[in-house]
Amino acid sequence: MTKLIIILLSAVFINNYVLSRFLGICPFLGVSKKLDSATGMSLAVIFVMLMATAATYPIQVYLLTPNGLGYLQTIVFILVIAALVQLVEIVLKRYIPSLHKSLGVYLPLITTNCAVLGVTILNIDEGYTFLEAMVNSLGSGLGFFLAMVMFSGVRSVIEGADVPESFKGLPVTLVAAAITSLSFLGFGGVIENLFA
C-alpha cells in the first residue's frame, strides 16, 4: 500500500510529466490559456492515460513479451492508443453526449500527445505490476491536471502584464513555465521520507 501511495505522489509531484519530464508540452503551452479548456484537456488526458494503460499493459505482458516481440512495442502502442482514442470518441458521442461535448474536442489532440505514449512505455520500463501501472497512470494524469490548472492561473496574470516587445507571446510564457516548474523542485526527496 505504501508503495502505491509513493508511486502516486511521486508521479504527481516529483516526476511531474510536464514540469520535470517535459512530456506533453504542446497542450501545456497551447491549451492552458483559459481555465475551462485547461480542465477539459487534463480530464481527457487522465481518462485516456488510464484507458491506454489498461489496454497496452496486458498486450505487452501477455502478447508481446512471451512471444519475443518486445521490439514491436512502439508501433503497437501508438496504434492501440490511436484506435482507442477514436473508439472512445465514438462511444462518448453516441452514449454520453454531454461528456463528449466537454471532452470530445480535446480527444483527437491526445493521439499525438507524448505524455500518453510516454506513460504506457514507462509503465513497462519500470517493471510495474498492473495495479502499480494504473496508479502511476492516474498519478501522471493528475500531475498533468495540476500543472495545467496552476499554469492557467499564472498565464491569466501574464496576459495583463506589460512585457518587452520581443518577449511577448511564447517567450514570456516559457519563462513563467520555468518559474512554475521551479516550485515543483521543492517536492524532491519529500515523498519518500514521508514514510521513512
Added chain:
Amino acid sequence: MMKDIIKPIAVLAAICLVVTALLAYINSVTSPIIAAAEQQAAQEARLEVMPGAKDFEPVEIEADGVTEMYRADNGGYVIMLTTKGYGGDIRLICGILDGMLTKIKTLSHSETSGIGSKVVDNASGYSDNYAGKNAAECEDVDTVTGATISSTAYKKAIANAFAAYDQVKEAT
C-alpha cells in the same frame, strides 16, 4: 464502393506487413549484439566492484532495495541496489567480500548536479569513503553537507546490501 473500402484496408495492411517484416529482420540482426553488449557491460561492472573474481552466478533473493545478487567464485557477493534519492531512483552496484564492502559504484541517478551529485557521481570520490569497511563502519561515514537526502538514500542502500549479504550468509 467496394473499391473504396477494400483498397485503403489492403494498403494499410500491406504497409503494416512490410514494416513488421523489416523490423523482424533488423531485430534478428541486432538482438544478439544488444544482448552481448548488455552482458559485457554487466560483467564489467561486476568485475569492477569485485576485482579478483572470474565467474558470477545469480542468487535468488527477496530483500529490501536489492534488484539482483550474484555469488562470485572468490567467495564474495555482488549486489545491485536501487534506492530513492532526491530526484528519483539511484541504481548502485557494490561488492561485499568477507563482510567488507569492496567497492560501490553508481549505475544511474538523477540527482541534482552540484548537490546530490557530490554523493552519487562516481568521479566525486565520495564512494571511496566506504571501500574496505564493514557494516558498522559504513554507517559511521559522514554524509555530504547540503545533500542530506542523497546521502541518506546512499547509506540506506549500503545498509540494505549488508542485510541481503547477512541473509544469504545465514542461509548457507
Added chain:
Amino acid sequence: MNTLQNFSKGIIKENPVLVLVLGTCPTLATSTSISNALGMGLAATAVLLCSNIVISALRKVIPDKVRIPCYIVLIAGFVTMVQMLVKAFAPALDASLGIYLPLIVVNCIILGRAEMFANKNKVFDSAVDALGMGAGFTLALSLMALIREVFGNGTFFGLSIPVLADNHISILTMAPGGFFVFGLLIAAVNKFAPNKPKKKDFGCAGCPSAEICGKTSCGDKEAV
C-alpha cells in the same frame, strides 16, 4: 524553389524549433548536454529522412482516407529501427536518451513534414526537405544544449571548462532551466529576426498537425 533554398529554409526561415515551435518536448528534455542533443538530433533526422522518402514514394499509392494511420505505422517502424540500431551500436546514447528515443514517434516535426511536404512533393525534394529540417532541429537543439551545458554544468562535451566548472549555474541543467533558456532563445529570435512573419502565439495555429486533429479541436478556444 531550388534545392538549396529547399534545404536552407529548414535551418533558418522555417526552423522547426525556434520559428515553428514544434517538437518542444525533446528539445527541452534532451538539451541538457551537447552529446545528448546531437544524438537526439541525428536520430530524429534519420527517422525524418526515411519517413519523408518512403511517404513521398508511396504518395500515389496510399489512399487519402487511411493516410494518417499509414504514416504513423511507417514512422513508428523507422523509429523502432533507429532504436534497435542505437541500442546495438551506441548503448550509452540509448541510456541517456531513454524514453525520448521511442517518443520520436510523436514528434510533430516528423508527422508534420509528412503531411505538409512529403505527400505533395517528389522523392528527391522530400529528402532534401527532411535533411534541412533535421539539420535545423539538430542545430537548435545543440545551441540550447551548448548554453545549458557550458553555463549549467561548466563542461563542453563533458570536458570541464576552467572557472565555469567551479561557478556553474546548476539550475540551467534542471527542468526550470530548460524552459527558461528556450524562452530566452525564442525572444532572441523575435528580436533579431524582425522581418520574418510575426510569430503567432503558441497554439495549434502554428502546428501542422492541426490539419490532422481537426480544426474543431484547436480552432474554437485557441483561435488567434
